[in-house]
Amino acid sequence: MNLLFNLFNHKRYSLLYFYALFFLILSGAIRIIFYFWSIQDIDFSIINLIRIIFTGLFFDVGTISYFLIPYTLYLFVLPNKLIGGKIDKSITYFSYALGLIIFTFSFLAEFTFWEEFKTRFNFIAVDYLVYTYEVVENINQSYPMPILISGILLIVGIFIFITAKLKVFNAAFSNTTPLKQRIPITVLVISTSILFTSFISNKNAEWSINRYENELSKAGIYSFFAAFRNNELSYPDFYITQDIDKSFKTIKNITLAKNESYIPNNNLGLKRQVKNVGEELKPNVVFICIESFSASYMKRFGNQEGITPYLDSLAQHSIFFTNLFATGTRTVRGMEAITLSVPPSPGRSIVKRTENTDLFNIGSIFKQKDYKNVFFYGGDGYFDNMNQFFGGNGFDIVDRGRGYLMGDEFTSKRTNIEDNEVQFENAWGVCDEDIYNKVLKEADLNYQQNQPFFNFIMTTSNHRPFTYPEGRIDIPSKTGRGGAVKYTDYAINDFIKKAQQKPWFKNTVFVIMSDHCASSAGRQELDASKYHIPALIYNLPIDSAYEVNKMCSQIDLFPTVFGYLNWSYYTQLFGRDVNLMEAKDERAFVGNYRKMGYLKGDNLTVLGDQKVANFYIWNRATNDLNLTDKNKTLIEEAISFYQGQDYLYQNGLLKIDKLLP
Known part of the structure; x- marks a missing residue:
């Protein structure tokens, strides 16, 4: 002392x-x-x-x-x-x-x-x-x-x-x-x-x-x-592993659909051919990825604030996914899931990693069908490495750049949103109306050139500081998330109305889904309810409007779209056509940068970065996770998917030149 x-x-x-x-x-x-x-x-x-x-x-x-x-x-x-x-x-x-x-x-x-x-x-x-x-x-x-x-x-x-x-x-x-x-x-x-x-x-x-x-x-x-x-974690060093052959055998058994066949000599991979019979449909596809849009904002899921009147109405005229989950809690995680159709990776999203170009992705399948792929972003795509990722994976870029270059090999694929095309702008970029107006212009040009297009639009208005043009909705700008959500809904309505006046509308499918929920924080390791997001497919050539209630993931949306279009193609996406899923195969991937979750029904397996696995029963009514005895089968399935994804990425087997025969 x-x-x-x-x-x-x-x-x-x-x-x-x-x-x-x-x-x-x-x-x-x-x-x-x-x-x-x-x-x-x-x-x-x-x-x-x-x-x-x-x-x-x-x-x-x-x-x-x-x-x-x-x-x-x-x-x-x-x-x-x-x-x-x-x-x-x-x-x-x-x-x-x-x-x-x-x-x-x-x-x-x-x-x-x-x-x-x-x-x-x-x-x-x-x-x-x-x-x-x-x-x-x-x-x-x-x-x-x-x-x-x-x-x-x-x-x-x-x-x-x-x-x-x-x-x-x-x-x-x-x-x-x-x-x-x-x-x-x-x-x-x-x-x-x-x-x-x-x-x-x-x-x-x-x-x-x-x-x-x-x-x-x-x-x-x-x-x-x-x-x-520690923002990039090595899966083998930090998480439970098993024999890699066992992991891929498990993934293959769960992933293969009745209209698919694996390509020979592909033991450690998911390279397969999808074959559908009948005529293929080739409409334009416009995908709207909504910033921070939770399912809980919609009336269908119990919201009584009336902040999504148009989407509530549109859902009744669309194929509407009611049991779909985001893979993560940030935009780059949503982009990783949607574009690459893979389970989340620990630590940094692949979007932000170094070896993230020339990867097989949904754009690769559109390329097989001679589509033009374009990524639209209302801010500067330098943010979160978006331009590098999309530009390096077969997409042209339209953004509100401030002079940052993606590298000489990508600059020729970039179009800027000019000052005279902007009516409102905040820290994250132009308002949603402005980015949609730019999409309409680019779609008109593609239509004139008889060029089918796939447009990937990332919105920004539903983000703090929650500002948007005045006079559009009955909630003043900068008053909170509710106003931003309602403006987001308004802007989509305005976009669809304008698109309906275009000659290309009848032959265009609109796909709408969120990148992640507005909030992911919960009491326990992973709050499954904070990953629940809505998704819908509108204006398909086939006359369809119904709810899809199967549990699925962001990674499954575009394989399902391809199924509706009756496409045959080569793939190695982890995602599945939801309509071909059997009940025993329904699952979702949820996680943050350290916790990797595997959700099947009410069972949630969480892999932690101390080589641990916890197993919970999820009570949807109370949103509680009850720790229980471990389910060996589900833990092995979770390990298989996460270890398999990491193995493919680390060994360059997600590259597009490794796929096509």
């Missing part, structure tokens, strides 16, 4: 101690605020609350150790004769103010991140850091920036005033510490940071079955850097 007292009884180090104390108090206070913010999703327990506080404090200590290293080294090497001089004071004041600004800003940012995602900083925050323009503009348009900046400066000013009032600066500038007494403090700070870097993982904070309690036990800044280090 005396040694500990002597260790911290150095007035020269009083500012360092005071800074650390500020951080620990504020971080602990934010943890308590978040706790009560989420109290309805936490199974209250005094013991668990104490564990949250002390686990969080442990990670806070690790976090502050990194912040203290520069100043600790400075105090260690600065000669005593320079203490209190102009150089010492200038460096100290600047460093202290900068440090206060950094952690004050990070704490305030945590509030906005928690509001949006109900989690500490994770790989989403890391990804957003790359796209500074979109993120800064989004913050600027979503929040009162002058007030926020003033608030940060005010808080920092108060901290500095308190520090001066308590004469901490005086103590730091008027006292010396012998070198032999500086060594233990320096060793302690550096050793703590080394300990956390080498032996402590963010996963050590995940002690509860309640996801919120795990997130509250973490430290935001520490979580950010943990995500920065």
Whole structure:
């Protein structure tokens, strides 16, 4: 105890101690605020609350150790004769103010991140850091920036005033510490940071079955850097594996439809030929991928707000999928599932990985039928690597570029949305009406050239800051998600009405589906209800309007479209024609960047990145997950799909030149 007292009884180090104390108090206070913010999703327990506080404090200590290293080294090497001089004071004041600004800003940012995602900083925050323009503009348009900046400066000013009032600066500038007494403090700070870097993982904070309690036990800044280090996970290193031959045998048995046959010499792969009899239909296909659109927004699924009147009506005149699930929680995960028709990959989406071009995808099948593939995005497709991904996989690009290039091999395939084509724009791009008007123009050109087209449209309006042109709907712009959803619905209605006046409309199929739900946060490992999205197929050449109630995934939508069009083609997509699924084969893939879920009926298998598998019974009525005895068959099926997808990607077997005979 005396040694500990002597260790911290150095007035020269009083500012360092005071800074650390500020951080620990504020971080602990934010943890308590978040706790009560989420109290309805936490199974209250005094013991668990104490564990949250002390686990969080442990990670806070690790976090502050990194912040203290520069100043600790400075105090260690600065000669005593320079203490209190102009150089010492200038460096100290600047460093202290900068440090206060950094952690004050990070704490305030945590509030906005928690509001949006109900989690500490994770790989989403890391990804957003790359796209500074979109993120800064989004913050600027979503929040009162002058007030926020003033608030940060005010808080920092108060901290500095308190520090001066308590004469901490005086103590730091008027006292010396012998070198032999500086060594233990320096060793302690550096050793703590080394300990956390080498032996402590963010996963050590995940002690509860309640996801919120795990997130509250973490430290935001520490979580950010943990995500920065681990945003791409090796499946074999982190997840349960089995014999790869067994995995592909299982996948093949589940995937093969009655109108398909596997290509010979294809033991480790899904290369197969789809054969349908009768005349093939070749209409144009327009796919609308709606940003953040949960099934719960529609009247069909119980919503009484009346924010999707057109889609509610359109669903009654379409083939409407009522039991379809998104594979992930971000746009790039939806794009991965829809375009490549594969289960989600751990860590980063393939859309953002390096080896992500020349892959076999739904566009490859359209190419087999001589379609022109075009990707439309109202923002800059540089964001989230979308242009690189779509441009490198057979799509032309139409976006609102600001000068970023995709590389010389792709620039000739890019068309810009010009200023005179824009009536409204926010941080994420032009409003949905503008992108649809651009689609109409491009479709007219293709029609004149007698060119069948597949248009993939990614919308942006249903995204914070939730702004859109005034006067379109009865909810003012920038008043929240409900208004953005209703404007999204309005814009689709406007687009379809305009398309109906075009000569190409009768021969055009419209496919509509969300990229992911608006919120994915839940109490347990994976909240299955937060992956439930709507999808519909409208204006098929065959006169059909009915509900498809089979459980299916985003990856199944386009194989099902191809089935309705009666196409024969080569494929290696994991997705299936839903209409050819037997009840025993219905399944969905749901996950986040670490948890890989396999949903069959009410059974949810979750593969975790510590080589674990948990098995739950999902109660749809209460949305509870009840941990139960493991189902060996379903766990093996889950491993097969996720290990198989990873094996194909890692070995270049998803490439298009590996497929066609």
